[in-house]
Amino acid sequence: MDTQLAQPKQTFVNLPPEKRENIVRAAVSEFAAQGYQRASLNNIVKQLGISKGSLYQYFDNKEALFLHVFDHFTEQVKRYVKASVTGNGRDDFFTVARQVLLAGIAFIDSHPEYFQVYLKVLFERDVPRREELVARVRLFSLEYFGPLADQAMDQGVLRSDIPPHKVVFILDAMLDRFLQGYAQPYLDGGLALAGMSADRLHDEIDSMVAVLRTGLQPSGIGE
Amino acid sequence: MDTQLAQPKQTFVNLPPEKRENIVRAAVSEFAAQGYQRASLNNIVKQLGISKGSLYQYFDNKEALFLHVFDHFTEQVKRYVKASVTGNGRDDFFTVARQVLLAGIAFIDSHPEYFQVYLKVLFERDVPRREELVARVRLFSLEYFGPLADQAMDQGVLRSDIPPHKVVFILDAMLDRFLQGYAQPYLDGGLALAGMSADRLHDEIDSMVAVLRTGLQPSGIGE
DNA sequence: CCATAATATGACCAGGCGGTCACATTATGA
């Protein structure tokens, strides 16, 4: 999640920031609605009121435009997660999980279309460099929780009969699925997460984390 | 999940079963690989070695062919789940969950492409009657586990501080996410579910169910 | 002011799509 996936042409960099942002916004909107393959450059330029030739002077092709959009997405995700957790250095494992989940909710609220682009990438074939893109997001989660789980295990706050990597899988699965449900209402299992007030949403998150805590902690701790 | 979504034309029904099955198989394969919108009828008829006109004498249009395929999918899913659970009438709530999960694994093993079609429907826009299709599968899960959870709660084998519908959400989320990970290796959180031996897979499932059990049962029960 | 470089434009291209239809082929049954 470090280097850039694709550079726009110099022409794009020279553009006034507002125009650049408009272009990225229109592209995100189209890729979110249609996925990569079905997204139409004609639609994008029509929405922007620019000519197709111009778009091709900003980006080499459809793929470069898409990768630029995805780059922005991963940068934003990193920012949100980091901002949500750095509260203090010594938080409980499950407290951190809760913070990451809240960061995910906040991200989806502010950038719903970016998250849709990500979901489309997950389940569409023939997205350019798809495995690399997905890995950039998922590895971030694994690399983030992995050391935390190892450390929690050392401190004896995780059940010793479940290896840390499995704890990470369960945690990652719950968080990811909760966010999917939040972003795609028909996946929320009747919980109606989408239209929920922030308070009620926090309650749902708390009880989910509570289940994880009880299920994953050694018996006798915390309760 | 009861009535048919779309009828093929009589001409299709008149076809010899082998030819019908070939056509459905080719359609499943194309829809699984491409999703609904990008799937190409030209590809399907090319693969089958029949003319496009023939396909249009079997089905009114692309949508009818797709809905017929999805109908088959939901029928198969129901069969697998029912076959896996009817072992005996008085199984523990979490034992049933484990059985359903195993049924899902078995279904994906036997019909990997059908499951891909379903995943594509989940995250693609402009799939005809998408909400209805998704509801057919998800409501089946909710309607299945809902009464079981209510009953388990009455029997006192679920934590009283978590309402049954939330238990169902958590259960459904874990099962669904596990199956997603099994079908899409890059979603498995480094667990390498896809290439795993049946024995190891059962171990993973058991420890996941164990976490759910510990997390969702009242303290002091089972352990 | 003017030459040059940078940028903007949209008609155009080949290719693929879902869908149609006039026609060829085959099956039926009297």
Add this chain to the structure above:
DNA sequence: TCATAATGTGACCGCCTGGTCATATTATGG
């Protein structure tokens, strides 16, 4: 055997796609 019905065929249609390029427009700086 032969008329009729059922089924199979693929060239064709209008539409849309990503991408190109000759040309028009604008910015730059001597």
